[in-house]
Amino acid sequence: MSIVKTSSLSKIYNPDTVPVHALKDVSVSFEKGEFTTIVGPSGSGKTTLLNMLGGLDKPTSGTVEVDGNNITGMKDSALIDFRLQNIGFVFQHYNLIPVFTALENVSFIMLLRNRSKAEMDERAKALLEAVGLGDRFDARPKQLSGGQQQRVAVARALASGPKFILADEPTANLDSASAMNLLDIMEKMNREQNITFIFSTHDQRVIDRARRVVTMVDGAIHSDERVGEAVNG
């Protein structure tokens, strides 16, 4: 069973003035345990597709189903809660809360789910250790390098126990060593914990690691290529 799938998804920006067809009739599904990249030139619609998968934007037509739930018709407040419970996000610019420490940034997402403090602390510490930041619990984002911040963002994305993680250009602002380190961590989590990652990227280093590559051109899926086996689903 697919963990997230779209059916005839279309998105038109400025429909009444200068219509821009960002997505054209996109139907695609992603299985649990996949390590997928969505690639394509700028303006091909990959970020739009990622936003649709994450319930961050509404399609003009078509549906998005997450674990069997159609999220396209959900009200805004229900969608926010749904995202909190089901989807993890990693952004290109890290987007950590600057006034929080690394530990608080990771705990924060669990707090939104009303977890106990003991549970939050234990899980947040474990996640930060898993991304190699066991010694930086109390560091604020500005005290961390870009690679370290992005690793905190990965830990935060995992904190609420999401069904899959959407990562929009996660390595775009990182140097090679940091990017490879981050990919190692995410790949390891994918293989060992069966965590589903869906990337949107230009970065060949990410594409090289992916076991499925969905290529988009002009808002439509141009190719969908499996280059390796998914971990157990």
Place this chain on the structure above:
Amino acid sequence: MKMILTIAWRNIWRHPGRSGVLIAAIIAGLWAGVVTVGTMNGLLHQRVNYLIESEITHLQVHHPEFLTERRPADTLSSTAALFRFLDEDSRVQAWAPRVLADAMLQSPVKTSGVRVRGLDPQREINTTTFHERVTEGSYLNTEGIRNPVLLGEALLEQHRLRIGNRIVLTFETAEGELTSAAFNIVGQFRSASTEYDETTVLVRASDLARHLSEVPLYHEAGVLLYDIDDAPALAEALNAAFPEIRAQTWTEISPELSTLVQLGGLMLYIVTMIIMLALAFGILNTMLMALFERMREIGMLLSIGMSRVRIFMMIVLEAVLLTLTGAAAGFALALLSIRHFSASGINFEMFAEGTAELGWDHLVFPILSTGEFVSIGLIVIFVTLLASLYPAIKATKTSVIQ
């Protein structure tokens, strides 16, 4: 909630300079506003209290037409029963009968019109504090001097008189005849009002009554109560018991005093509103600046699952914490200042001449009641909440993919 509080508090200190300036402005504004209100309160309170305690008292009794006509023949009747009533009523602390007349004062230098107040010295001391205003010489209870009189310093100066000199007062008797009598100056006074000092002379009630009529008479009784709030009820009781007289409370006797009290309330309202308006714009400006800088971050918070209600609360809490920090310091500073000045007074001596002309003391003791403090505090919180609504609502409308 604790995490939202934490994030709100830390957000305030992202830009210590900007938050610091707003906090400093709140401290200065509240301090200045509260001290100004306290000073105005004190000034008005002193003026009202002075007039009540030194002369007007809480309640006065007259012939129904005396205050409008001021005829010497409009005297109090049934005085024995009236005075017995006042002696026996438990609400009355003290009372003093007075004989009043308009007169011409003649001295070797000039002649001027004056109001003569005939007082019962002992009862007057128990009822009013005017005797404390005697600056030189003695009060009217001196023995051995015939027809003693007290003049204001300003009047003495105008007539180039001194203690020990003699003046002649000419007035109309109860029968409508003109009569004159010589009075000996035994002392001088300085009230808070130069105009009062220039137009008022004080004599013994018995001396004045003797010249006005062959039978004892009184025009007025001033009544001091234990509780000022009992004045309307006692006035009503007196008017019911003695239809031939008219008892009036201090607000009826001196409507300008009542207006002063209302003016105090109005000034409190105006000053508070000005401070609150400045506060509201300060908060609005700071919160909008903070919000515009953090649109992406708020979009991210919405993306990862922070509800719009929590975003709203976060912005409101930021505004409230920011204001309360400044307000707490501002109130503390204002409280200390008012405590200090309520003991020592604020000396407006450089304006003493002008304030005396207007009948105001130059030494002002600020007053602010707990209720007024609490009211201003609640208004600050209310205004803060109101001013933070727009930025908070705007924050909740942020797009998740900013």
